[in-house]
Amino acid sequence: MCAMLPRPLEMFLWLFFLGNVISAPDDDFFGIIQEGELALSDDKYIKYIVPGYLSQNSAKHLNLDLKDLVSEGNEHYKILQEHIESGHAMKGLTFNLYDDNMRETAITLFRLLKNVTDDNVPLIKDWATKNINKDIVDYALRLLSLYKDVDYDFKNNPPFISKPNYFVNSETINKALKLKISNGKFEEREGFINQYSREENIVTLKSNNSGWNFEDLCQQRLNYFREDIGLNSYYYGIHLMYPFWMSNDELSDLDPRFAENYYFIHKQLLARLNLEYEHEQYPSYSPIEKCLDNFLPYLVHDNGVSFPARLKHNIGGSYYRIKKIDIAIKECLDRGFIYMGGGVNISLTENNYVDLIAKLIRSNYEKPPVAKYVKNFYGYGANYPTTRYNSAPSVLHHPETTLRDPIYWSLIENMLNYFSEFSKKLEPYKLAEYETEEFEIVDNSFSKMTTFFNFYKFKLNNIFGVDDSKSLIFAARKERLNYLPFTLNFTVSSLVNKTGHVRLFLGPQCEETECWKQYHRFFELDIFPYTFSEGMNYVSWSSETSSRYSFDDYYNLESRQPRVNRYDMFKFPANLMIPRGLEQGLKFTLFVMVTPQSDVSDTFEPFGFPFHRPAIVNENSPFLNYKFYNVSVFHKVSRHI
Known part of the structure; x- marks a missing residue:
């Protein structure tokens, strides 16, 4: 039987209860709250009230061991434990892929991660980060990203960001460590002599390439x-x-x-x-x-x-x-x-x-x-x-x-x-077999190709063990070769409605017949499919939209304009797309070829075709579907691009 309490007594008990809650320690407060209907969304506390809940951050809060995540009978688990007990995965060791024990430790961790469920990967990652050499973990996870479609924070993190001391001169690293101790504070004259400066929360250190202090x-x-x-x-x-x-x-x-x-x-x-x-x-x-x-x-x-x-x-x-x-x-x-x-x-x-x-x-x-x-x-x-x-x-x-x-x-x-x-022991292949009248390159229009050196500024904070760049950023500023965006346009006459492949190569200055003898010196700029229609087709290729290259401008602190992250460490760097030119222009040879796509699915040309090996070329050929063009690459000396 339920009875109503007198109004004054009810108020007193409520105030007493509230006072105890407010004065309770944080953990007790959350414990009380979670018992009622005021459950908070804080991940730290959800795991205690939702049966079976285990968040991706749980390994940081629960002291999980590897045996809690992987069967002790697992072959890779056993091998990894042996390496750990033998000291091959100790933090502080310099990771060397050619050290048999360290390499085998990294490979075992990779194979272990590769064979567990996707849900367990972040948990094992957290465990490994706490217990294993960080470079071994980084290597195994980068390798894993090629085999498992799991989102990791580091996946698109360039190696020059995660381990900058492998990309920046040691004197720059030493300066950054000293500046870290002083919390980025220094006298103006000191900064001038040592080539570093500070603007707001960014300390910038100018960095040279190797050999800068010798006339070597x-x-x-x-x-x-x-x-x-x-x-x-x-x-x-x-x-x-x-x-x-x-x-x-x-x-x-x-x-x-x-x-x-x-x-x-x-x-x-x-x-x-x-x-x-x-x-x-x-x-x-x-x-x-x-x-x-x-x-x-x-x-x-x-x-x-x-x-x-x-x-x-x-x-x-x-x-x-x-x-x-x-x-x-x-x-x-x-x-x-x-x-x-x-x-x-x-x-x-x-x-x-x-x-x-x-x-x-x-x-x-x-x-x-x-x-x-x-x-x-x-x-x-x-x-x-x-x-x-x-x-x-x-x-x-x-x-x-x-x-x-x-x-x-x-x-x-x-x-x-x-x-x-x-x-050289083989008969040269016959280029005539790839000549066709279906496609004819009838016109072209190329924009100016210009290279220059510009400054690229990237974070060094990982040299301190953790990236604490939210408070103060330390950055290296290096000169890198780059280019101004350019386009290559072609008019192709087609006799058919058909998909073809367009190939672009850049090579040294040469005459058409001599170019084939220098086949090994031609660099493939790009190859891409194009759907041709009967009649005239206007084909345009842009250096900025090609999917062949990796663009790392997203990590360049020198530019503060909004950028899309197009970095991919498995693609050739876009800034080195074309070679350094000269102020007066440096002559090169641009090769363009259009070939029909094979109707047989498993038929393909060799990588680097048609410059994959020596060819027999008929000098009387009309060269309809391929052309050599003389182009010049200029170099702009001014750094203010």
């Missing part, structure tokens, strides 16, 4: 290109797509054309570098061979130890081991077939030689034991470390720093020579 033409030669933060981040992406430790069979299951693409990517890199050399045709520089003797990286590891200098090599055991592999591959190419074991031989033909040679190179040079001493030999030279655990790996031991060293470009060239030497 080898060190400075094209370092703006080799050390570009976008290019080196892109090469890290290439490594993630085709890790040296992943077998050919596993990669083939993921992408049947991976080997051909792997070759084509490196062919593109070297072609683009060679185009950059074109603007050096007037000054006199040291021969490139002399530039391979020594290299000073100007970088520093997280532990404060500088990247080791590479000194001139001593011919020794490692050299002869590498040379032995080189001789064996060349003998294989000379005999024209690959021995697969069990009495099975596969002949090298024009249809399979790129695929097979690329796999042959990977299985010999890039299997972990061999890759390790190749990187050691070329990365350190005579400056070889003497301890088992190396706290300062060379630039060649990190994919995001590898392209900084000129010697690596020489290694790329040596690798590509296997393909070009074998292609």
